[in-house]
Amino acid sequence: MALAALLIPGTFVASTAEAKTTAAVACTFTDWVQGQWYTTGSIVKFQGAYYIAEHDNPGYSPTESTWYWDPTSCGDTPPPANCNYPDWVQGQFYATGAIVKFQGAYYIAEHDNPGYSPTESTWYWDPYNCGGTNPPGPGGFPVSEAVFNQMFPSRNSFYTYAGLINALSAYPGFANTGDDTTKKREAAAFLANVNHETGGLVYIKEINEAAYPNYCHPELPYGCPAGQSAYYGRGPLQLSHNFNYKAAGDALGLPLLTNPWLVEQDPAISWKASLWFWNTQTGAGTMTAHNAMVNNQGFGQTIRTINGSIECNGGNPTQVQARVTAYQNFTSRLGVSPGDNLYC
Structure with a gap:
């Protein structure tokens, strides 16, 4: 992708x-x-x-x-002494330099605007440091909606933050195991791989889905009831192959083998299918991506699990670097170091 x-x-x-x-x-x-x-x-x-x-x-x-x-202070532009800026109001005119609070974070107007959302465009608004970091999201998820929007400024509207939060209930240990640093690193690692697989949460499914009939394995007992070319990649981690749809559907209590299109139609199911792989499958590696992060094995092991047979051991260093760069970017947004063993 x-x-x-x-x-x-x-x-x-x-x-x-x-x-x-x-x-x-x-x-x-x-x-x-x-x-x-x-x-x-x-x-x-x-x-x-x-x-x-x-x-x-x-x-x-x-x-x-x-x-x-x-x-930092510089002449007539000192930083704020406190964080008493008002909540953003839809449709209210904001002049350049105006500072507002929106979804628990602060934003400064880079250009005059008639009340556009602070997360809509960095031409009009940029994040603004105001005495602290963004608070966690619902249920303690270490990525707030404001930070999520900053991570994926061009994301497809299908990939909702609410869908992600809804999906977390399927795997409560995800980004919720260990100390705060570990939780943030796992969230960043998952989202960095998601970023890579979907072009920044832009693509919902394979661009050329018809080119992948090999994703169907008719020799398996359950075959390919949805059709020969129905099991192409979908969702944040591009779930593919009929055996993955079968196993994910069984684990989640969903008919994904017979109706794989659910993964491209329902945001929560799409996120759940990817969390299923992240938390339960070793893929091309020797451990799940979840265990790699909570046991401090490093981000590189998550790459090996997801696409190691193609990218690791020198297979495609450019793609590995793209994943690592995204992970470093996301950990920095969450205020933690990326840790060791970034490459595979």
């Missing part, structure tokens, strides 16, 4: 303490440059505001994660 590469932001200055003092008296810091290495204490100008690097980073966007960047 299509892949998504996500890298971003930076510039250079002295120590953090020295930089914060300097920032208050002079606004001569250079514009952030995508992909440039920034050391702790670097200050850059980005979209009219100033940011200081809290940790070394390879050029991540200043609005991507407060682990790497925080707003």
Whole structure:
């Protein structure tokens, strides 16, 4: 499937303490440059505001994660003293620089707009750091709806956040096992692989579904009751092959063998089918992706489980790198390090 590469932001200055003092008296810091290495204490100008690097980073966007960047004072543009900004109101006019609260996160208007949703377009709104990180989602899921929308700005409307939250009940241990870092890493790992398989949650099914009749294995006892070419990839992890549809359907209590189209018609079922694979199948690897993350085996093992026979051991390093880059991006958004063993 299509892949998504996500890298971003930076510039250079002295120590953090020295930089914060300097920032208050002079606004001569250079514009952030995508992909440039920034050391702790670097200050850059980005979209009219100033940011200081809290940790070394390879050029991540200043609005991507407060682990790497925080707003800093520079002349007449001090960061907010508190987070008392009003809730966003649909249809209300907002001038450039307006700050609002929306779904537990803060956003700043980059251009005047007549009340567009803060997650609709980064031309009009960008995430804004206001004294903390985004809160977790329903049930303690470590990715809030606001962060989910930021991760997938061009996603197909089929892939709803509500559908994902609904699906979590099928596998309550997912992104809910171990300490907070482990939970966030598992959520990021799942979504990074999803990002890769669907081109950023754009594709619901195989682009050329008719080209995959080999996904049907008629020699199995249950055969291919939905048709010879019915078991092409669908959903966040592109569930494919009649034996996977049969096993997922049995586990979830759904008729997926006879009606595989449910995976491309119902958002919750689509998410559940992918969570079934993530939590219960070893695929081309030796462990489930869930166990790889909760037992600290590393993101690379999730790639091996999902598509290791094609991508790992040098099979397709470009695709592996795309998955790793997305994972690094998503962990940074959640404020955790990616851990070790990123490659397979």
